[in-house]
Amino acid sequence: MNLRGYFLPVVATLGFVFLYAPIVSLVVFSFNESRLVTVWGGFSTRWYGELLRDGQMLSAAWVSLKVATLSATLATVIGTLAAFTLTRFARFRGKLLLTGMVTAPLVMPEVITGLSLLLLFVTMENMLGWPAGRGLTTVVIAHATFCAAYVTVIAQSRLRDMDESLEEAARDLGAGPVRVFFDITLPVITPALISGWLLAFTLSLDDLVVASFVSGPGASTLPMVIFSKVRLGVSPDVNALATIIIVIVAIAVTIAGLLLRRQHKKY
Template sequence: MKRGWILPVLAGLGFVFLYAPIVALVVFSFNESRLVTVWAGFSTRWYVALVNDRQILQAAWVSLQVAVASATLATVLGVLAAFVLARLGRFRGRLLLTGMTAAPLVMPEVITGLSLLLLFVAMEGVLGWPGGRGMTTLIIAHTTFCLAFVAVIAQSRLRDMDDSLEEAARDLGAGPVRVFFDITLPVIAPALVAGWLLAFTLSLDDLVIASFVSGPGASTLPMVVFSKVRLGVSPDVNALATIIIAVVAVSIAIAGVILYRQARRRDQGG
């Protein structure tokens, strides 16, 4: 009998612990008062202030550009690395490639950011490129640590893939390139989408590495929010967080509907 109510109670307490602060944040984003802990009535003034905040808007635009570019590059490079590790078997340098691919997964972000900063400084001194820190260094840095996550996801999908599909395509006369684009790529496409979305989220959320490799005019949204929070939480930050939560919730709902429809079509087709 005890197990019948203890587990639901513990689960409920866990959900309350996780989501109560988020609910409070959303509620106080509509607060009239400048004080985030004192309710003074319903108002949307902080959303209007957020729309008129050029610093926030510029930082959000920079973060979106960097996240899209780095996620795309990380997906391309991650798929290539995963294909080499999953399909070429044993070769000279495999252990080194595996270690370099997996290193960002276990490396502290402070170490990664500092090492990339030193690398960019050395490259600028020797090659004259990149000229200072900015969008280019941000994209390179985010691609570097996002690549590892994409490679792990793609490699796992390639290992679970039925090799007979590729072998049948080769028996029918298809070359390696056509087999990859006509057979392998469509099969692992869901893993690539998942890897891209994960890389996009990691890039959009990164603060530590971006703090090392960014420069004037290339401040990301987490950097701007962190600088605001250090001086005290302001209601416009609550409004920004609420908008992000809403976008994420809508995206999850759309993805859920798409997956449900695909599963329903497969069931009907079966």
């Protein structure tokens, strides 16, 4: 193998090392006996026990899971409807505006998104009395707002690749638009919706900037709590928490991959 043949494997190896070496280091040091996260003091599961006794961290993790689940589900519903509208209706008044609204959160800085949503919630509270303060509801709405854009893009690409003759055949056999959607369109695009939901869930679980603007007392998410702890110095229990999240995400991605593979084989 000549020098040119070695180039791609070497670059790929360096890329994977750059991406995954910090994660491997984090997992290894989560089993560190020492309180110093950069000094190995022997193997121990001490910090996992400390994590289970940290009420603030566990409460924030539960809040983040609730927010991520609710916002991902809401974003999937909104994104699916938006994608279906943009792909199945050739022309309608406001299509250009809807397209711009869908793509704007993809390129908008998170600081601008968070600030604009905060101003919106404050104005709504003054005019309508809802939402009453900032809390779990405002965080869910904010996360669903920008996550819906990602779901829309994924669902839209799947709808464009779908064979529309299946829907036409169902309509020729007398099925109405609603039944065609639920019996034909929805099962075909389900893998894309699962991917969109997982992406929205991950984005919501990972968000710090937007949540910092729209959250209130009792609605501190896990990234907010971790950020406040890291500012005072990284503690080993944060490594333990990150390791647990990595394992959960890896299991979820594996299960989703198996389901998607089975779905593709079916269709």
